[in-house]
Amino acid sequence: MNIQFKKGVLELCVLYLLNSRDYYGYEIVQTISEAIRITAGTVYPLLRRLQKEGYFETYIKESGEGPARKYYRITDAGVERKNELLTDWHDFVKGISLILNEELNYDEK
């Protein structure tokens, strides 16, 4: 899959995941890079930028088995942004389906 395409939806994926629950860095990076096949190092700069834009806040939680971990929690602004992007995504998919269907109909003629 094209890299630009992946980068575009990366923000949506991060916000969508964080909307369901809090994640720590490694967790979210692994989840995303396994699903979309993008290098893990691409995700951290995005997380930092989104945090600076106020879409989530962070907190440190001590972990039983290991070192303390930085957790990400979505903010109200983040939820709003996620809804925006989700709408964009649905519109996009709908639009593409129309085009693809047209193509198919054309082939059938």
Add this chain to the structure above:
Amino acid sequence: MTKNEFLKKLTRALGGMSEQEKEEILADYREHFSVGEERGNTEQEISESLGNPMSIGKAYRVDFYLAGAGKREKPVRNIVKAVFTAVSLSLVNAIIILAPFIGLLAVVISLWAAAAAMALGGLAGIIGAAAGPYLQFFSLSIPGGTERVFLILGSVGISSLGCLMGVGMAFVTRMFFRVTGKYVKLNIEIVRRKKEGDNR
């Protein structure tokens, strides 16, 4: 590469931002390594999965200066930083950004110089025409009567034009920096997307 090699390269790639900023960024990767090792991965495997530290560093730098260049408070300094970041990202950027930027900057500077010259020249004309006949060291023969009045008025006109031009230039300069900022941001975005495409 080992964890320390990775972190060292990343630190270097982060370049000129503040120590605090760099520390926060590195903390994320230190944590990533320690969690990864907890789960049984080697430093080698983890650093490989993270990707190229140079590209990662550039991504942070781009975000950092992108966030800064938009603000109004220090337009000149932020524009210069943004231009240098864009130029350092690719040679093509160096050509399509630096060359026109320098060219336009030269035009802006010379227009300022012209405005200043007109304002000061006009002022000199006023002083010269008004005071000339009374001062010995003016070798110019200042005409008397109505011609002198016209000379003074003409100088006032030129001087005013110079000042108006100065005001206009202030506006033009601000727009210039703002438009340059947007153009540079656009180019940084384009290069950033391409670079991370290569990194993939």
